Amino acid sequence: MNFKIFLTFLMTVCFCSCNGQNTNANNITDATPMPVNRFDKALYELICSDDTTLNQQLLNQYPQMTEILGKGILNMQSPDLPGFFTKLENFYSEPTLKKLYADAIAKYESVTEMEQSLGNAFAWVHEKFPAMQIPALYMHISGLNQNVLVGDSLLSISIDKYMGQDYPLYQDFFYDYQLRKMQPSHIVPDYVAGWLMSEYPFTGKENVLLDRMVYEGKIKYLVLSALPDMSPAQLFGYTDEAWEWCKNNEANLWKAIVERKHLYTPDQMATTKYFEDMPAQFLASDAPGNIGSWVGLQIILKYMNETNATPEALMKNENAQDILTLSKYKP
Numbered sequence: 001m002n003f004k005i006f007l008t009f010l011m012t013v014c015f016c017s018c019n020g021q022n023t024n025a026n027n028i029t030d031a032t033p034m035p036v037n038r039f040d041k042a043l044y045e046l047i048c049s050d051d052t053t054l055n056q057q058l059l060n061q062y063p064q065m066t067e068i069l070g071k072g073i074l075n076m077q078s079p080d081l082p083g084f085f086t087k088l089e090n091f092y093s094e095p096t097l098k099k100l101y102a103d104a105i106a107k108y109e110s111v112t113e114m115e116q117s118l119g120n121a122f123a124w125v126h127e128k129f130p131a132m133q134i135p136a137l138y139m140h141i142s143g144l145n146q147n148v149l150v151g152d153s154l155l156s157i158s159i160d161k162y163m164g165q166d167y168p169l170y171q172d173f174f175y176d177y178q179l180r181k182m183q184p185s186h187i188v189p190d191y192v193a194g195w196l197m198s199e200y201p202f203t204g205k206e207n208v209l210l211d212r213m214v215y216e217g218k219i220k221y222l223v224l225s226a227l228p229d230m231s232p233a234q235l236f237g238y239t240d241e242a243w244e245w246c247k248n249n250e251a252n253l254w255k256a257i258v259e260r261k262h263l264y265t266p267d268q269m270a271t272t273k274y275f276e277d278m279p280a281q282f283l284a285s286d287a288p289g290n291i292g293s294w295v296g297l298q299i300i301l302k303y304m305n306e307t308n309a310t311p312e313a314l315m316k317n318e319n320a321q322d323i324l325t326l327s328k329y330k331p
Contacts, residue, residue, distance in 0.1 A: 024128070024304070024311055025228040031123035033115040039065045040139040040159060044105055046085075047092045055085045064151050065138050072146040097143045100169060104141055104160045107184075111139075117188045121226040125192065128222075128311040135195055144173075148194040155195050162187050177277055177289055181237035189235060193223045200315045207268040209257070209292060212275065214320040217296030221304065222311055237277070242288040249284065250331040253295060256283050303327035 039062050046054040059066050059079055070076040074087055092098060122134050138156035140149060149156040163170065165179035174182065196219055204211025224230060233243040246253070257263055262270050273282055274292030283291060303323050304314065317323060 022225055022228070022301075022304075023308075024225045026120065026124035026226050027228075028120045028123045028127075031116075031119040033112070034118035034122055034137060036111050036115055036118070037062070037065075037136060037138045039069075039156065040101075040108075040141050041105060043069075043088075043092070043140070044101055047089055047098070047101070052085075062138075064154055065140070065149075065156060068149050068151045068154070068156070069140055072149050073142055091143070092141070094143075096169070097141075100143070100160050100163075101141045103167075104163060107163060108139070108159050114184075114188060117227075118191060121188060121192050124226045125196070125222075128225075129199075129315075132199055137191060148190065150194060150198045155191060155198070157187055157191055157194070159187070175278070177237060177279065180234075180239075181277075183234075185230070185234060189223050189227055189230060192226050193219055196222055203318050204320055205266065207266045207271050208264065208320075209267075209271045209274060210263050210324060211320045212271055213292050213296035214299060214323050215296070216275065216293040217298070217300035218314060220293060220297045221300045221314070225311065236288075236290065236294065238288050245286055246288065246291070246294055249287075250295075250298065253283060253287070253291060254329075254331050257295070298331070299324055299327050299329045302329045 042058055042061060046058055063079075066079050070079055070084060070088070074084075074091060076084055076087060078084070092101060118137065125132065126134055133153055135153050135155040138149075138154065139159050140156045141160045142149075142158035144160060145158070147158045147161050149158075161182055162184050163182065164184065165176075165182055167182075170179055170182060200218075202212075202215050204215060206212070224232070224235065227235075232238075233240050236243070238246075262274075271292075273280065275290055277289040279289055280287040280291045288294075300314070300323070303309070303326055306328055307326055309317070
């Protein structure tokens with residue numbers, strides 16, 4: 001395999017009830033389907049053809065998406081630069097990547113059911129955040145590079161990340177805990193999370209664990225509210241046993257975080273470990289990955305239960321300590 005693989009995973013999400021039902025859970029089931037613009041298909045046609053007129057056709061049909069893809073994947077600032085389309089075709093013509101591209105197009109030939117799920121989810125987002133602009137949705141192929149591309153009122157997901165955990169190419173590059181999230185079922189939540197994160201970017205201190213926990217918890221609470229039928233363990237990439245382990249050891253996890261003084265101490269290296277996909281063995285031998293996000297969600301669930309805040313009010317409160325205090329979180 002010659003082309004270099006990178007991976008930019010969007011953190012996935014989990015959900016559990018806390019002292020009752022989530023009163024913000026989405027009950028919309030018959031919204032207008034949300035169309036997905038198939039930029040991936042148009043680009044594949046160009047790659048497989050010797051017809052250079054398709055270059056301009058792609059640019060005319062998908063001007064913003066072509067530019068964003070060029071910047072995010074080819075590191076080229078504009079499609080107007082000399083050699084842009086030559087570099088584009090050379091990148092995607094690498095045999096292994098081209099095979100991956102073809103397999104992804106075949107797997108996602110139809111996305112009708114997905115468009116209905118997206119319609120329901122974004123109808124909920126619009127209901128809870130009426131002033132928020134809802135994006136146009138696209139699909140692309142990145143060679144397992146940029147999973148999410150965001151532009152002005154545009155959001156695209158790289159479908160080659162979601163080929164299923166048994167896809168042969170994945171076996172040489174990813175661990176089981178990563179493969180559990182490389183499923184078609186993760187596309188819709190990743191669309192929703194990607195847009196929420198673009199509309200409400202992280203404003204805290206990147207090296208402070210509490211700030212990261214609360215922010216990740218917010219996003220995950222909203223995504224699972226929008227998608228209430230999703231399995232918590234599936235969304236988080238956990239086995240059922242790992243999920244139960246977290247619930248059974250919640251008090252011990254919190255005690256370890258506090259005793260190690262990780263919650264407030266600015267430490268980029270320590271904080272980063274809490275959000276990695278690999279098992280958090282630095283905390284406990286059986287701990288799964290992304291424990292920081294898991295604990296963050298528990299804090300937000302308690303906060304919403306204690307305050308009855310609206311989703312919009314939740315996102316407007318950027319004070320992580322205030323949220324922790326009001327949540328009365330003491331597992």
